[in-house]
Amino acid sequence: MTTQRTEVVTTGEPTTAKAKHRKQLSEGARAERRLGWLLCAPAVLVMIVVAAFPIIYAVWLSLQRYDLRFPAQAHFIGLSNYGDVLSSPYWWHALWVTLVITVVSVAFEFVLGMLLAILMFRTLFIRGTMRTVSLIPYGIVTVAAAYGWQYAWTPNTGYLSALFNNSAPLTKTGTALAIIILAEVWKTVPFMALLLMAGLSLVPEDLTKAARMDGASAWQRFMRVTLPLMKPAILVALLFRTLDAFRIFDNIYILTAGGNGTYSVSILGYDNLFRALNLGIGSAISILIFICVAIIAFIFIKLFGAAAPGTD
Amino acid sequence: MAATAKQKSGWITANVVTILVMLIPVVWIFSLSFKDPSTITDPTFFPKKWTWANYSGIFNSSDFTRPLLNSIGIGLIATFISVVLASLAAYAVARLKFPGKSALIGMSLMIAMFPLISLVTPLFNIERSLGIFNTWIGLIIPYIAFGLPLGIYTLSAFFREIPWELEKAAKMDGATPFQAFLKVIAPLAAPGMVTTAILVFLFCWNEFLLAFTLTATIAARTAPAALAFFTGSSQFAVPTGSISAAAVVITIPIIIFVLFFQRRIVAGLTSGAVKG
């Protein structure tokens, strides 16, 4: 202790310089903080203003028995709505359907999306046209595309049904789900491909060139060099796509209206909220959907290391 | 390095397969839009009887043209503002140190994840009391808010990958901070921003639930919501022809939009900045 003090006393100038440097650092850090907040402020403001009140209101509604037709009779019932939802076979069936659709469609979308991304990035011929063509499915209004699929699969009306012997695949749960997944995958592969392609574009060419000169095959180059460097982009793509797939609604609504056991959790929520006008149950279903989706996001971020950008 | 014949034929096959898979369902919608209503039940891929009636029908009244205009205007404005705000926030997240970063990301994710169905009724009530129900601004603001999470997340991921040291290098070579940003950083950021803009615009373009709930007349209704008002020749008829014709018409601006922007992506990628 004493020796330090002596050192401090004897080395006057450098200490002051160090102290000044430390002070400047924290001034710079403060300026950086302020700039950071300033830049984020507009976005945060908009999001809070628009979404905060509705979300809080939805949570509040889920704790009440509230029929839109009789607002005067609305009253607080705690978690009773959640009990009703979680003990209903309809909820569990919808959850199962949703999980099946999510897992299968995201898996397909990832593989096909990666292939499409590579093609969009590297194809030797008419690359510009290929990119435009590949984005068209994503640009068509979902409702219109869904009607197209529905007609294609209707016996005696559609070309796809004719290929399968004019059976009515939309009337059986299994085949109906397959068709829904097909419609989803076709529509959103371009989304995946776009995100993955941008990720591809950030892989430095020298690395792949070096690998090639080291004798690595295309497959090895892809697996060992490209894929790991694309990890952040891949995880962003998978995260967002999974979150969206879990909340699938439009395609099911048009293709089967949720009939024959093909209803997802969103359709269940929609029916209870807007047809039964049961705001309490409908909001409870929505909160539960949100919790499921949050769990999925948690899994992606904590377990797969989807770097929430900026948190390293 | 010249491509071998095998590689060339491989890419050609891949191109052809992709085009077929992507476009056959689209061509089907095209053909549905040209089918005479009496032949709509024909399982033929191409119409036996061609007609322009579906197209003339949808342009007959402003019931469709006005929503189309709304979609374009609302989509462009919301996308522009959303991408600008998201870029600012993403830049901060990727480059600056400040507390509350994870809170921001967490909040964006939460908003992106929350089921829209339970939010539309409160939003409807709020907009009614503010008097912006059934107006452009009434849709633009929610679209910005719900497009931001996607924008922030995507752009943060991209901005993190940019080698920021290049900016320092350029400054040391004598460039002003602004020149450094423009010549070095901007081309690297461009692909990410363009990608994000495309994604946000397509979100606004495709969005149905908010457009359906927060509008009452064609003053602010967008194209997807307008499809729900299409009626066939009777109150039971599903207007396949009209919907298909409308879908075709709605897709054409997208094709132009995409065609224009994908060239920008190429420009960004070949600007040479990455070659360290």
Next chain:
Amino acid sequence: MRIKGPAAGMIGALLTTTVLAACTASNAATGGPVTINFYNFNDPSGAVQTAVTNCTQQSGGKYVITYNKLPAAADDQRLQMVRRLAAGDTSMDILGLDVTWPPEFAEAGWILPWTGTYKQQAEAGTLAVPLQTATWKGQLYAVPYNSNTQLLWYRSDLVKTPPTTWDQMISDAEQLAKEGKPHLIEIQGAQYEGSTVWFNTLISSAGGSILTPNAQAASLGPPAVTALSIMKKLGTSVAADPSLPVQMEDQNRLAMEAGTAAFELNYPFVYPSMKTNNPEIFKNFKWALYPGVKPGVPAKVTIGGIDMAISKYSPHPDQAFQAALCLRDKENQLNAAVKGGLPPTLESLYSDPAMFPSYPFHAEILSSLQTASVRPQTPAYQNVSIVISHLVSPPSGIDPPATEQAMAGQINDALVSKGLIP
């Protein structure tokens, strides 16, 4: 936020026009004609628009009716109106309600009862069953605009005499199947309101009903089992269209026009459509009364249609009542029938020769409307309907006694809004 160039000009012009239109519409307060906002389904025939224009003129400057179009699907229409009524929106005056909504809207206090001279005028000459759909707890809450009912449409080149019961029709169809001829029976079997209507028709024709008279509990019982058995019989027979579990009215029409079906249970809109789309089949396209359940007892077909109600939040209820009565008067209903194929609710029109050319089946429709049944009248109707349609669609999955039990339990829950709906 600046938009550049011509786009700005266009957008500016459009916004200005919209604002101007809104301004002119709201000058009513200054003593000019009052604006009556009429919300109804989007009528493709133009009959509703004509009625709106005529009634505006006939008001002699008292009011101007604006025709606001609702989405095509009934559920979406209800959703738009309910949302705004629950928020106390004052910009809706006359509401075009599906016949199953008046009890719900009345109980919620969203629509005004019809009393005094308005009630008298509404009831004069109107068919009884449509009036019943607009009545709740003894009061009249809407005026029937148009009705709708199903007939049996069949091909006379395949069937000489039309069947009068379901059992007969199914065996006729199976016989045709054996002969290798078109044999399908087209009916709405998708999981939506249409299959509830089918079930309601059958159970009513079997002498029963879905709810007890006071609408507090499920009734069902043996007539329900009979009805379910018929639905199952069709669902598992060769006469069933392979798409039956996803078919709605329009798909039935298309299948009939494609020539694969021999029988069709559907609304009259199929008649002009067949005439235009398939003149060949049209030559043998005939109609008969809906087949019953018990031999010799006519069917009690469940009716559809639109009732016009006045919103409680309307700032001009008197003018709204008057306008509604005009919109559904004799002349306008006749026009709607001839141009749009919608069966009128005024009895005298069925003997009006002006109807006959485009309505050759007017006698069958009238007879059908006079023996018709209505769907359960309860504010919880939506829930009840969803529960029923989920249990009867797909028809091949029905197990009559078990389904009847399950239905009773679920309907009782639905009546008190207990639990989830699928």
